[in-house]
Amino acid sequence: MKTIAEYTSLIETSIQSIQFPSGKLESLYAPIKYALSAGGKRIRPVLVLMGSEAFGGKDEAAIKPAIGIEMFHNFTLLHDDVMDNSDVRRGRPTVHKKFDINSAILSGDTMLTLATQYISEVDNENLRLVLETFNQMAIKVYEGQRLDMDFETALNIKLDDYLEMIEDKTGALLGAAVKIGAIIGGASEKDADLMYEFGKMTGIAFQIQDDWLDTYGDATTFGKNIGGDINNAKKTYLYVAALAEGGQTAEALKAAFEIPAGEMRVKTVTRLYDKLGMNEKCSKAVGHFSSKALKALNATSLPEEAKETFRHFAEKLIGRKK
Amino acid sequence: MKTIAEYTSLIETSIQSIQFPSGKLESLYAPIKYALSAGGKRIRPVLVLMGSEAFGGKDEAAIKPAIGIEMFHNFTLLHDDVMDNSDVRRGRPTVHKKFDINSAILSGDTMLTLATQYISEVDNENLRLVLETFNQMAIKVYEGQRLDMDFETALNIKLDDYLEMIEDKTGALLGAAVKIGAIIGGASEKDADLMYEFGKMTGIAFQIQDDWLDTYGDATTFGKNIGGDINNAKKTYLYVAALAEGGQTAEALKAAFEIPAGEMRVKTVTRLYDKLGMNEKCSKAVGHFSSKALKALNATSLPEEAKETFRHFAEKLIGRKK
Numbered sequence: 001m002k003t004i005a006e007y008t009s010l011i012e013t014s015i016q017s018i019q020f021p022s023g024k025l026e027s028l029y030a031p032i033k034y035a036l037s038a039g040g041k042r043i044r045p046v047l048v049l050m051g052s053e054a055f056g057g058k059d060e061a062a063i064k065p066a067i068g069i070e071m072f073h074n075f076t077l078l079h080d081d082v083m084d085n086s087d088v089r090r091g092r093p094t095v096h097k098k099f100d101i102n103s104a105i106l107s108g109d110t111m112l113t114l115a116t117q118y119i120s121e122v123d124n125e126n127l128r129l130v131l132e133t134f135n136q137m138a139i140k141v142y143e144g145q146r147l148d149m150d151f152e153t154a155l156n157i158k159l160d161d162y163l164e165m166i167e168d169k170t171g172a173l174l175g176a177a178v179k180i181g182a183i184i185g186g187a188s189e190k191d192a193d194l195m196y197e198f199g200k201m202t203g204i205a206f207q208i209q210d211d212w213l214d215t216y217g218d219a220t221t222f223g224k225n226i227g228g229d230i231n232n233a234k235k236t237y238l239y240v241a242a243l244a245e246g247g248q249t250a251e252a253l254k255a256a257f258e259i260p261a262g263e264m265r266v267k268t269v270t271r272l273y274d275k276l277g278m279n280e281k282c283s284k285a286v287g288h289f290s291s292k293a294l295k296a297l298n299a300t301s302l303p304e305e306a307k308e309t310f311r312h313f314a315e316k317l318i319g320r321k322k
Numbered sequence: 323m324k325t326i327a328e329y330t331s332l333i334e335t336s337i338q339s340i341q342f343p344s345g346k347l348e349s350l351y352a353p354i355k356y357a358l359s360a361g362g363k364r365i366r367p368v369l370v371l372m373g374s375e376a377f378g379g380k381d382e383a384a385i386k387p388a389i390g391i392e393m394f395h396n397f398t399l400l401h402d403d404v405m406d407n408s409d410v411r412r413g414r415p416t417v418h419k420k421f422d423i424n425s426a427i428l429s430g431d432t433m434l435t436l437a438t439q440y441i442s443e444v445d446n447e448n449l450r451l452v453l454e455t456f457n458q459m460a461i462k463v464y465e466g467q468r469l470d471m472d473f474e475t476a477l478n479i480k481l482d483d484y485l486e487m488i489e490d491k492t493g494a495l496l497g498a499a500v501k502i503g504a505i506i507g508g509a510s511e512k513d514a515d516l517m518y519e520f521g522k523m524t525g526i527a528f529q530i531q532d533d534w535l536d537t538y539g540d541a542t543t544f545g546k547n548i549g550g551d552i553n554n555a556k557k558t559y560l561y562v563a564a565l566a567e568g569g570q571t572a573e574a575l576k577a578a579f580e581i582p583a584g585e586m587r588v589k590t591v592t593r594l595y596d597k598l599g600m601n602e603k604c605s606k607a608v609g610h611f612s613s614k615a616l617k618a619l620n621a622t623s624l625p626e627e628a629k630e631t632f633r634h635f636a637e638k639l640i641g642r643k644k
Contacts, residue, residue, distance in 0.1 A: 024469065024472070024483070025465055025468065025469075027468055027471075027472055028464060028465060028468040079427055079428070079431060082424075082427060083424040083427060083428065102404075102405045102471060105401055105404060105405060105427060106401070106405065106464055106467060106468055106471075108431075109401060109430075109431075109434065109464055110461065110464045112431065112434055112435070113434070113457050113460040113461055113464070114461070116438055116453075116457055117457050120450070120453055120454075120457070124446075124450065127449060127450060127453075128442070128446065128449060131438075131442060131453070132439075132442075135435050135438055135439050135442075138435040139432065139435055139436070142350060142428055142431055142432045142435070143347055143350060145428060146347065146349055146350040146428060147346065147347075149349075149424060149428075150346070150349055161346070
């Protein structure tokens with residue numbers, strides 16, 4: 001198998017070679033080009049290529065569906081940024097800021113259909129299963145986003161509900177990406193399902209780690225400002241797990257979120273997270289879901305070398321300590 | 323073949339029997355149920371059923387894709403109403419007014435994926451062609467909506483560009499609906515393409531007629547207020563064709579749109595349309611595209627009885643004189 005850098009480069013080249021209609025339809029396609037050119041880690045399409053190659057598929061057979069997965073991911077970013085009213089994404093203005101809200105909605109819709117077209121570029125024998133995997137994943141992602149939005153105004157969120165939300169919103173896409181790759185590569189149904197489990201659990205661990213980094217990470221390597229979630233009063237794993245502890249400290253935590261956004265709020269909330277052992281609890285949860293991911297991976301019929309490549313991928317993704 | 327009322331009733335029953343998840347996902351699915359329950363003429367899914375039966379297909383084989391087409395149509399309404407800032411649809415608050423903008427965006431996205439799932443419920447042998455027809459149509463619809471939005475601020479619109487816009491925004495969906503039905507029914511490629519042409523041309527004629535009705539229709543049978551397009555300064559067929567005439571009257575028309583929205587503006591614009599012969603020009607255009615539709619229909623291998631049913635359908639759709 002190739003290195004992750006080689007897969008990423010293959011994806012980047014393919015994305016840059018996409019030809020969009022221009023002329024009077026420029027206003028529809030410019031936002032799509034803008035969104036796709038922002039880079040990012042291309043984790044999801046890389047997983048498609050890796051899944052395919054691991055089971056004996058050629059890159060040519062998996063590259064279009066890989067682009068489809070990246071197109072889908074970026075479509076969700078366009079619409080989520082409108083819904084969450086986010087101004088910045090990957091250090092640049094979001095699509096609705098750079099263009100306008102209508103462009104983000106309509107070009108986003110276009111990306112979803114383009115994604116479906118790319119996903120469908122597989123052999124006839126695989127079309128139905130690949131398409132079903134993709135569509136079912138998409139529904140899960142919408143459901144996850146809906147739960148996430150509803151959490152904003154919810155007074156009490158159960159930890160299980162939070163985990164369900166990130167499983168839908170983040171886990172399903174990583175799971176579907178690697179499963180679609182595996183199907184294209186010729187994996188058995190059992191192996192394809194195990195790879196889905198690997199991707200899904202890796203996605204959940206990744207999301208919890210991302211929540212952890214917001215409080216305990218290092219701003220220079222994290223690439224975002226520390227405490228952003230705290231200042232936005234975002235319902236993260238730390239927040240939900242901390243409140244689940246109950247008692248006086250939980251009450252103090254609720255009060256801390258009444259402090260005006262800024263350094264003081266971040267410091268106070270972080271101190272309470274410390275007191276409740278959230279640093280360790282979070283790391284433990286990341287370890288728990290990472291183990292589940294590796295257990296599924298180990299149960300596949302893949303050769304040891306391929307398993308090692310996936311382990312390395314998961315470690316790189318989740319393991320960024322600071 | 324059945325009567326149009328029978329097809330419509332079949333669609334209505336099927337839509338009402340759809341089971342959506344409830345519980346904590348109610349907030350995602352309630353807007354979808356609300357949108358689908360608004361009724362409407364169900365023209366597009368009826369065309370799927372008609373196309374299928376005409377070529378020997380059973381209703382059971384076409385009903386799911388028919389629902390998919392109606393689901394897609396309603397998804398576009400949810401998003402278009404946000405983009406166009408429309409408050410009322412079929413006499414009720416639009417989804418983003420009844421719920422909120424985020425619900426219209428996210429539940430709309432969900433409807434697009436649900437539509438793709440329903441569309442895919444066809445035999446394996448037809449899956450690829452049906453899916454391609456659907457996805458290509460969807461892209462055309464987005465392109466049409468983009469052109470329509472861009473026209474709002476455009477100073478000069480060519481009549482050809484206007485026709486391209488309604489071909490994309492309205493014609494493509496009617497064409498794809500009847501073509502997908504025809505494919506399911508077992509039509510030859512040639513017949514399926516001719517039926518697409520029939521649907522597309524019928525759609526264009528229908529849209530021009532709809533523009534005409536806004537000025538020359540009768541409020542009680544039209545179901546909308548006369549002059550709504552004039553008061554909203556909408557770039558309709560009448561407006562674009564009138565300006566294309568050039569000269570003093572065209573200049574007077576531009577000035578008339580500076581009159582504050584209300585009865586006076588509607589009267590003045592209508593008088594200028596009259597002067598430019600727009601009533602006749604519009605009727606002539608409707609006749610032109612209707613003839614093209616019938617020509618395509620007549621070229622199919624369908625038995626005369628089936629052709630007669632489609633003629634009747636087109637006449638009912640376009641022919642509403644006032």
